[in-house]
Amino acid sequence: MRGFETERLLETPTVAVWDTRCAGGDCQHPRDEAGMHATHLVFPYRGLYVRHQGDDVAVAEAGQVLFFNAGEGHRITHPVPGGDAGLSVRVEESMLRELAPKALLRDGDLLAFREQRLRIDARAQVLVALLRHSLRENIAEALEAESLALTLTQRSLGPRTTHAAGASAGRQKLVDRAKLVLAGDLSRRWALAEIAAEVGVSAVYLTQVFQQVEGLPLYRYQLRLRLARALDLLGEYEDLSALSHDLGFSSHSHFSAAFQQAYGRSPTEFRQSVIRR
Numbered sequence: 001m002r003g004f005e006t007e008r009l010l011e012t013p014t015v016a017v018w019d020t021r022c023a024g025g026d027c028q029h030p031r032d033e034a035g036m037h038a039t040h041l042v043f044p045y046r047g048l049y050v051r052h053q054g055d056d057v058a059v060a061e062a063g064q065v066l067f068f069n070a071g072e073g074h075r076i077t078h079p080v081p082g083g084d085a086g087l088s089v090r091v092e093e094s095m096l097r098e099l100a101p102k103a104l105l106r107d108g109d110l111l112a113f114r115e116q117r118l119r120i121d122a123r124a125q126v127l128v129a130l131l132r133h134s135l136r137e138n139i140a141e142a143l144e145a146e147s148l149a150l151t152l153t154q155r156s157l158g159p160r161t162t163h164a165a166g167a168s169a170g171r172q173k174l175v176d177r178a179k180l181v182l183a184g185d186l187s188r189r190w191a192l193a194e195i196a197a198e199v200g201v202s203a204v205y206l207t208q209v210f211q212q213v214e215g216l217p218l219y220r221y222q223l224r225l226r227l228a229r230a231l232d233l234l235g236e237y238e239d240l241s242a243l244s245h246d247l248g249f250s251s252h253s254h255f256s257a258a259f260q261q262a263y264g265r266s267p268t269e270f271r272q273s274v275i276r277r
Helices: 093-099 122-136 142-157 169-184 192-199 203-214 218-236 240-246 252-263 267-275
Strands: 004-011 015-022 040-053 056-061 064-068 075-077 084-091 117-119
Touching: 004 122, 004 142, 015 040, 015 122, 015 142, 040 122, 040 142, 040 169, 040 218, 056 064, 056 169, 084 093, 084 122, 084 142, 093 142, 122 142, 122 218, 122 252, 122 267, 169 192, 169 203, 169 218, 192 203, 203 218, 218 240, 218 252, 218 267, 240 252, 240 267, 252 267
Parallel strands: none
Antiparallel strands: 004 015, 015 084, 040 056, 040 064, 040 075, 040 084, 064 117
16 A cells, blocks of 8 residues: 555464554555454544544544544545554453443444544553564564553553543634644644644633643643654664753753653653663
């Protein structure tokens, strides 16, 4: 499929994991990869795309889990250049039913989620990075990887760690426009008034609506985007000061402190324990 790459990192009777990368443009996420026709979870970790299911639209970026239900069509667009990458996780159906709260699932015999997406917390983001890096670096045996994948699934579906976006269509569209603005230049040190001007509302209204829809302040959302990108790039940078600069942090110490607070370990500790252990 043009512009799309998928790499199977793990497949057992319990769990399958793929690393998927899309170049952008008219690239479409595949549905014919073995196992990906079944209901599965996708954790974006780089870039951004928009998934359209009829009139329902979801902006997919790091910090979210997307639900791809078996047999449901969708359309993908890339309003921001650069494409996207994500970790796809399929859990054996009976186990997924056991892990998923009933409130998240539709009624009926077919396993399907009600929502397109949920927001996940920093701990779940770390688990995404742990699982991906461990499998790519061949430092996790199947049992460890299965355990990580199930823990990630349970954490992502848990009521204490997720937030389902809920708002009127107009407010959701406003928040989605703000997300696209931020994703378009992740390293830029935006002023609130600049973002508000880009989406055509007052700064006060934007902060209020964003908090109500996403369940966290706008500035913290941007911080999480940057930190999620850091999780993705840590293995590619020898100089972490350069990484912090490229991600728009005011200093390396600011980056390290934010990373430590979000993920419970410093960038150096994370790289040493996960990527180069």
